[in-house]
Amino acid sequence: MAKSKGLSFYKRKKKISSAAVREVFSWIFGILAAIFIAGVLVFFLGMTTRVVGVSMEPVLYNEQQVLINRFLYVISSPKRGDVVVFLPNGNENAHYYVKRVVAVPGDRVLVQSGVLYVNGIESPWVAERVTEPGIAANELVLDHNEYFCMGDNPGNSEDSRSANIGPVQGDDIIGKVWFRAACQGSGMGFVK
Numbered sequence: 796m797a798k799s800k801g802l803s804f805y806k807r808k809k810k811i812s813s814a815a816v817r818e819v820f821s822w823i824f825g826i827l828a829a830i831f832i833a834g835v836l837v838f839f840l841g842m843t844t845r846v847v848g849v850s851m852e853p854v855l856y857n858e859q860q861v862l863i864n865r866f867l868y869v870i871s872s873p874k875r876g877d878v879v880v881f882l883p884n885g886n887e888n889a890h891y892y893v894k895r896v897v898a899v900p901g902d903r904v905l906v907q908s909g910v911l912y913v914n915g916i917e918s919p920w921v922a923e924r925v926t927e928p929g930i931a932a933n934e935l936v937l938d939h940n941e942y943f944c945m946g947d948n949p950g951n952s953e954d955s956r957s958a959n960i961g962p963v964q965g966d967d968i969i970g971k972v973w974f975r976a977a978c979q980g981s982g983m984g985f986v987k
Contacts, residue, residue, distance in 0.1 A: 929956030
């Protein structure tokens with residue numbers, strides 16, 4: 796007599812293929828890598844601030860929003876002509892200042908007869924007459940890690956010429972302005 800199979804309570808084990816496991820882990824890794832890269836980009840390139848005042852006109856306008864590249868100065872130093880964002884004297888309670896670097900460490904700075912001189916040569920970064928020389932009335936030499944920053948509109952700018960701000964320490968510079976939002980009189984685009 797043949798034995799009947801009847802009811803069986805034993806389930807057959809399903810095998811999970813190693814290819815399916817690899818596929819799932821590759822998707823998880825890809826998603827985590829994308830989240831990490833997006834976070835890094837937002838942290839370094841996505842910081843924004845608003846320009847306060849008219850000191851950077853005609854390049855940047857009051858209340859214009861700008862994007863800041865915080866990563867650039869981790870791997871390099873500010874250069875003459877860079878538009879930077881800094882906290883004056885590292886004061887965390889102050890608003891961010893947006894100014895142009897006109898002199899770098901080791902440079903000699905002097906404002907004489909309304910003209911900004913850097914290392915004895917007229918600076919190309921300040922085209923307007925400088926009516927208030929401030930601390931640059933007498934030649935000063937920037938120390939290691941000091942930057943002289945001024946607004947493009949020097950008649951309406953509180954900047955490194957002011958005794959309460961003075962030369963900006965490299966550690967107080969947050970980053971370089973690299974993009975500006977559209978605003979009155981100014982289009983959207985990269986900052987030069």
